[in-house]
Amino acid sequence: MGDDVQLSCGPGSPRKHTLELDTTTEINTKKLKVEYENDSDCKDRSDDSDDGQREDEAMPETDQSINSSDAVPKLDPLSYTKTNEFTSEIFKIQIYNLPTFGFSDLKKRLKSTLGLNPHKIKHISNTLVTYVCFRNEADRDKALRRVNGHRWKGKVLEAKIAAPMADPYLQKRLQAQEAKSSQQTDSAPSIESLTPEEAEARLKANICPLWNTDYSQQLQIKVEKMKTVLEGISKHDFIKHLFEDRSKKKGMCELLPIIPSPVITEYRNKNEFSIGFGLDGKTKMVGFRYGLYKDGCTAIGDCTNLGIAMPAAIPVVKSFTEFIRKSKWEPYVQHSGTGHWHTLTVRTYLTGDVMAMVDFQPRSLNEEEIEAAQYSLKEFYTQGEGRDVSITSLYFRVLGGKGIRDQTKLQHLCGQTHVHESLMQLKFRISAEAFFQVNTPATEKLYELIAEWANVSPSTTVLDICCGTGTIGLSLANKVMSVIGIEMSYPAIQDAKANARINGITNAVFHCAKVEDIINKTVNSLSSPQYQDVVAIVDPPRAGLHKDVIKCLRRCEAIQYLIYVSCNPASAKNNFVDLLRPETGRHKGLPFIMDKVRPVDLFPGTKHCELVVLFKREETTASTNNPEVMAREDTATGSTQGVPEEDTATGSTQGVPEEDTATGSTQGVPESAAVLPGEPNLSL
Structure with a gap:
């Protein structure tokens, strides 16, 4: 259905691989570095954009889970291993006595040298211990035979079978239950015991801590x-002089005053609401959670008074709440694996367009039952009580x-197929899963700054790299x-091409590909004489750019200016260092x-x-191919225990917060319980 087809959802409607995490292991809580192999269930956003939710969309500071009743007959943190749901945790080994290695080295060793087929690899930071999970018992046993005694x-190397990881929610609840039974009085009060005022303050603190x-x-x-x-970047020996020469204070380059947001409340144009149960x-309930799944909290709180979502989203939330309360299908419950209604995503824009997208966990339902649930939703908003709610799409x-969002299973029910927003005096089409900055007025300020600095x-x-x-x-x-423009998300690229047409722009071309796969060809094309003035603008997801992209940008002599827009500088700092480091063989x-x-x-609020x-671009460099500089560089950024340069400066989600940015799953939760719904994650 094209944009020119005017449908209404109701009479009132107008016309859009590596993670760092905290988790409970068999022994205690440790930081893990996780890389997924052949894992369609856990995809890194830097390599896959199926969910259309970039990490830098700054949703609330919480993992994303569905609430359920806390009345669990028997709390068993390993109950997920006793169901029919697949989890590789039951086919896990632990490898000891590893040498200092890089993730890519370890992968190659396991797959190529030893002929193994790992499902996922988990390395404990600052140790030489690694966990490797497999898809079945045969693969696991094969690994035990080949790893034990292998010289590297x-x-x-030594290997043994490892125990499955405990579900952090059930583990926390079990600890609370045991503390209560032993009459401990020094434990923190449970969320259920808070007064309404205390609960509201807790919810606000969890969603927008400031x-x-x-x-x-x-x-x-x-x-x-x-x-x-x-300051952390300026401490690198091989670039320190750049900061010392240019700095006026604390070894930094010029840090200009922060540009405030024109609006500080009711600014978010995209919000993911959890579906579950109240206190x-x-x-x-449909709203946000009071706390983290790993902390034993799954209760959903009322989001209508938080003052963070644009007002047009609230009627959608209220109407959908009434819908699920009357629905024959229950909210999805993560730790028990029951229920179906998973997440409500609402996108609202200054044009008046409103898009609602509902995620449904089918579990054991057949196609007819799924279609019935889908029809009930459509009927509610076209003929039922929700028909007066203004929804464009x-x-x-x-x-x-595992709760993975699959674009191929996204069904358009009614209204327009896209929504639109006005920005910088242009009109932009936005598809259901395409990234768009969550604060339009502040985005205008951001783009004005980019235009000023680009000096075009x-x-x-x-x-335009990661152009969305x-x-x-x-x-x-x-x-x-x-x-x-280069962008890996197909829906976003289709939007970009449409937006060029909508605005009568004919001098823009857009390519759909991973940046690291196409950057060499693109940069080589810029070596032609007509490309003497090239400005690169990069606006990547939270993890930053792949190391190969940075190297390619450095090699392109036509690029004299590069503007880097980072939603999480702590994760992108390795990109910064690689742009600054002296020229070497690498x-x-x-x-x-x-x-x-x-x-x-x-x-605002976060x-x-x-x-x-x-x-x-630095005009001269005295360090080109200098052996001393190269040695210092290798010492400073070479492979560490499990985390080499290639994994700390790549598009892999190194250093992201606790959740999987692609799937919304909490890292450390077993795969069968690892799907968390999308509440706003204001983290970036």
Whole structure:
């Protein structure tokens, strides 16, 4: 159905691989580095954009789970291993006595040298212990035979069967139950025992932790956080001189004042609401959770008074709450694996467009039953009590076995297929799963800064990396010779091409591919004489760019200016270092210098903001192919225990918070219980 087809959902409607995590292991809580192999259930957002939810969308600071009643007859943290649901935790081994290694080295050793087929690899930070999970008993036993006694870098490896990981929610509840039975009085009060006022404060603190902090103080908190990141970068021996030469204080480049958001409440245009039960464990709710799954909290709180979502989202939430309370299908319960209604995503824009997308966990339902649930939703909003709610577009999505969002199973129920937003005097089409910044007024401020720093001219070519729906490149198109956009999300690229047509822009081309797969070809094309003035603008997901992309950008002599927009500078700092480091055999091309930095607040109420960094090409470098510099570089950034340079500076989600940014699953939760619904994650 095209955009020119005007349908209404009701009479009132108008016309859109590596993770760092905290989790409970067999012994205690440790930080793990996890890489998934052949795992369709746990995809890294940096390599797969199926969910259309970029990490930098800054949803609430919580993992995403569905609540259920706390009345569990018998709390068993390993109950997930006793169901018919697949989990590789029951086919896990532990490998000891490993040498210092990199993740890619370990993968190659296991797969190529030993001929194994690992399902996922989990390395405990700062140790030489690694867990490896397999899909079946035969693969696990084969690994035990081949790993034990295997020599690698002078070490003789040892392996043994490892116990499954405990479900963190049930583990926490069990601990609370045991504390209560032993009459311990020093434990924290449970969420269920809080007064309504205390519960509301708890919910606000979980979703937007700075909600009770004066906005000027919020901005200062964010500035101090950015200073800490920059100070950390300046400590690298091989780039320290750049900061010392240019700095006026604390070894940093110029840090300009933070740009505040024009709106500090009711600004979020995209929100993912959990579906579950309230504090009483019985009342069906649609909203946000009071706490983390791993902390034993699954209760859903009322989101209508938080003041973070745009007002147009609230009627949708209220109407959908009434719908699920009357539905024959129950909310999905993670730890018990029951129920079906999973997540409600609402996108609202200044144009008045509203999109609602409902995720449904089929479990054991057949096709007819799934279609019945889908029909009931459509009927509610077209003929039932929800028909007066203004919804421009309504979608229904059947989740995969582990709650994985599959674009091919996204069903358009009624209304338009896309929504639209106005930005920088342009009109942008947004598909259901495409990324779009969550704070439109603040995004205008961000793009104005980018345009100022890009200093473009009619001879400029803009290389828009991780371009999404094309917003940055298209906002500059009328000032430059050409725009080249690269984005791995197919729906987003289709939007970008449509947006060029909608706005009459003919000098922009967009490519759908992983940046690391196409960047070499793209950069080589820029070596032609007509491309003498190239400005690269990168706006990647939370983890930053793949190391190969950074190397390629350095090699492109035509790129004299590079603007890096980071939603999580702590994760992107390795990209920064690789742009700054002296030229060596591994890092060819003149380095950049960090000219100036400016934070932009897109996420009021949280501790996060965007950081915009202007890199300029260094004209000369005395360190090219200098053995001493190369040795120092290798010492500073070479392989560490389990985390080599190639994994800390890549698009893999190194250093992301506790949840899987692609699936919403909590890391450390067994696969059969690992799906958490999408509440807003204001983390970035």
